[in-house]
Amino acid sequence: MGVPDHGSFYWHFANRDALVEAMLARWESRHTSEVIAEVSSVPDRVTAQRIAYIASVLRSSGFADEEAARRAQLAYTAYLGHLQLRHTAPGRIIDDAAYRELVLAALLTEESA
Structure with missing residues (x-):
């Protein structure tokens, strides 16, 4: 009837434990x-897309391609550092309007590079 008999089972597996082990290994793999x-x-693609987006905004603000790419990387690095600080030292991080203005000025002013 298409159902293997007890003998063919042991042809492929030494015992029940070997079958269970093989099944778990296949499940883990798949x-x-x-x-x-x-x-x-995915994280690499997301990071690349975020940096590319920031660079496109900077290019539309008048920065040359290479400078926009540098500043985009700087902006994303600062963003990740800011998130890390907020996580590890939430009470010690400065996050007010003056800080945000300073960050924007550093990224958008020609002399800041």
Whole structure:
């Protein structure tokens, strides 16, 4: 009837434990390792897209391509550092209008590079 008999089961696996181990290894590979491999490049793509967007805004503000790319990387780096500080030292970070104006001025003023 298409159902393997007890003998063919042991042809592929030494015992029930070997079958369970093989099933778990296949499940881990298909549903864990492959998924991790598939999504591992997402942060790189997101970072690249964010930096490209910031660079496009800077280019539309009049910066040359190379300068816009440098400032975009600086802006994104500052953003990540700011997030890290907010997480690790929330009571010690300055985050007011004057700070935000200073950051914008540093990124948008020609002399700040």
